[in-house]
Amino acid sequence: MTAKPDNSDKLAHRGAIVFLGVFTLLNVLAFFAQRHMQAVDKAGRALYARFDDPRETPRRDTSTAEHLEQYWRFIPDARTQRLAIVVGMSQMYWINDRASVDRTISEWIDDAYQSKGVRAFGLAAPNLDNEEALFYLLATTVAPETHPYAMVYGVCFDKFRNTDIRPTLQSFLLRRPDLLRDWKRIAERYSGRYPQAAEKMLGTLRDIEAARNKVAEQSLESRLRDRLAAALPIVAARRDLNGKLLQILFDLRNFVFNIKASTKRPIIGARYDLNRQFLEMLADEARARNVKLLPYIIPLNTLAETPYVTSEYEGFKAWYAEFTKARGLRFVNFENLVPAAEWGLSSGEPDFKHFSGAGHKRTAAAVGEAFAADLLEGMQGAAP
Template structure:
């Protein structure tokens, strides 16, 4: 394969942090059981959940011994008697984080939820399969349906459930039977067939890069968020924070680090309004708030060099291990202010 299919958004210089030993960093339904098992093996201590996107896992210019912010904060919180578990997905959106919250909170009964709200990801509306798998669990779906914010996510959740549903039962046609047999044969005897979903993803990534290059769309191109989508997402966030607070969970909302040395993709008037709205939402619910926008200096940010064409772009999401140390330290200070 020409590129790492699981990490195409990182570029050539950034890689995922690989945790060894006790599993405390997970993504979604595909690996949540490992983190839950590790927490229970540790005696189910007071839990802190940190949700996020690829900024939490990606380390630019990854070197031996480098640690990401969740691992650094985990060690710090452990000294104060708290057990940190992280759930992060690339480009995570609020619908997905709401599903993960409803799937994991009843098990961990967390004391604190740390939730970064990325302006660029607030427009995302889909639910990836590995998050939608949580919805297949009857208890999770029942909990979601009982929430006041269910109407805000019902369409996306039901669409993802429909996409993953098995075909209707009944008598199989000859064509269906032959197709199923052929699929099984190809899967068992041809590696490229088994990898067809990954190959489809690679083709989509290549097409995306080429389209952007031809149209002159770059990482610095301004990307405003539609006002109706923005209002809908803020209402969902309001419901999520209210739900957490009603169940005795403290919440820390923070604005994640954003590159300052280059004029980036955020329209600044909208972005400043977004930060004010987050702070006001936190105040309404008695939640903590931290603006960590400026904490990582320019030299510690990444450059995205795609592995297929070699195009170089400034990265506004990922930074070096030094940036991770800054993020962990500032989130730690914010948790201390909340008594953790």
């Protein structure tokens, strides 16, 4: 009669020991996995960044919107010289097969125009959508020292699939009450003309407000997480491990569905329309703020198969031509600008959107030439 509880107690104690043992083992594994992932990541960054001269003042946001605040102070003072911000997606900063002499588009433009009294500063981020482009316009124009004379914008068709302001830019907005007010004012001003875009902007404000409240609510939660992360490696490594899991899922998806960089991806109607409205709003607001908007259709690798559905891309270009005409903007299409030799490889296939250093130099030269009249307008001795 007494043997049974003793036995079950023994089983329970043994079970608890096994549970703790396995959990400890998983923590040890998580610790080493995280260390390995961080080492690989660090090596990758070092390999790419070895060409950046740490003594040189940054001429672009090299954090690609991750730490915009740190780079904001490097924007050349717009009160003493003309400033052109160069905005766009990853093509603006990624250099395939990078060499030490290579520069990005914005840096080449800055090199070419500095002596003529115009400074260029790069503000690019991966998968940048048109709401984020509008964000850069509003963020720079709220203060005279960053108020640009011109905004060069590389328009990319497939980014019309993306929506939302990324969290790092939301945090930037959150820290600037004047910018927040401006954001709201613009949303209200355009609610009649661009209702979906204006509603989206107000939605962004609501998200930011919710995030602000959450920060306050979650202070205890984050403190607890931090404390646990200090004690348990698996809690500390959870973001890295989660990212790795998503990467595995992504690779599995590509394998199962035979998805490649060139697999056709149809546009998403509602998002496409929203981005069109944002581009129109960007043009209207740039004019209202006395900023010259200098947009161009980005170069694509003509030898690589793009994921675009041809009819949709043609439709986009036709709309874009109408849009530039209606707003008195220059229609600049660099689609076929960069020759095949100046691109690189992506996942073993020709990269359709990112080029080598030569491609950056060529695009910057073409931008400089196409918009010279705008950039140098009214300057003494300027030769367009």
